[in-house]
Amino acid sequence: MNQTHEKVSAAILHDRMRRNGKAYLVDVRSPAEYAGGHVAGAVSIPMDELDSTRARSQLGDDAGGSEPLHLICASGLRAEQAAHRLREQGLSNLAVVEGGTEAWARQRLPMHSPGGVVPLDRQTQIALGLLILVLLAKGALLHPLFFALTGLLGIGLIVSGLTARCGLSSVLARMPWNRSPLGVRNPSA
Helix, strand or coil: CCCCCEEECHHHHHHHHHHHCCCEEEECCCHHHHHCCEECCCEECCHHHCCHHHHHHHHCCCECCCECEEEECCCCHHHHHHHHHHHHCCCCCEEEECCHHHHHHHCCCCEECCCCCCCHHHHHHHHHHHHHHHHHHHHHHCCCHHHHHHHHHHHHHHHHHHHCCCHHHHHHHCCHHHCCCCCCCCCCC
16 A cells, blocks of 8 residues: 655645644754754654654654644655655654755744754864865875875765765764753754
């Protein structure tokens, strides 16, 4: 049985939230991405921790049953994967926010953005910039082999762009400064 889930635009979800006062909304991005800015009212359940039991325990038994459970990520890919996972676990009333938080932010809809947090994508850019500079300096000062390593870093960036998966971002997301302390993962805003 191949069932599908609803796809909603950021504007439609925002309208639903305004009319109904709330909506069941789960942000499946990493804690670091969530901390960098999220849709006001979204609950953080990272993709690697998401299952129907946890979603219902945090949101209530209506979520994904009698009421739609909306899923959001950065652009929509992980939310689609989450919807398939939850459907296999018995939830049937699911909706994916098209374009994710990127579309939400582009439309200037309400976001909760705590200050002082460097978003994961910017951390990745900073780390890659530093790696390139270090490899270039070592290539110029120590041995030309380091220039080849800079080329390998470029190949890694190309693969990351083609597959939408970045190993460095995954590593940075697991760093202590990107892990939310217990109890802070799901602020009410």
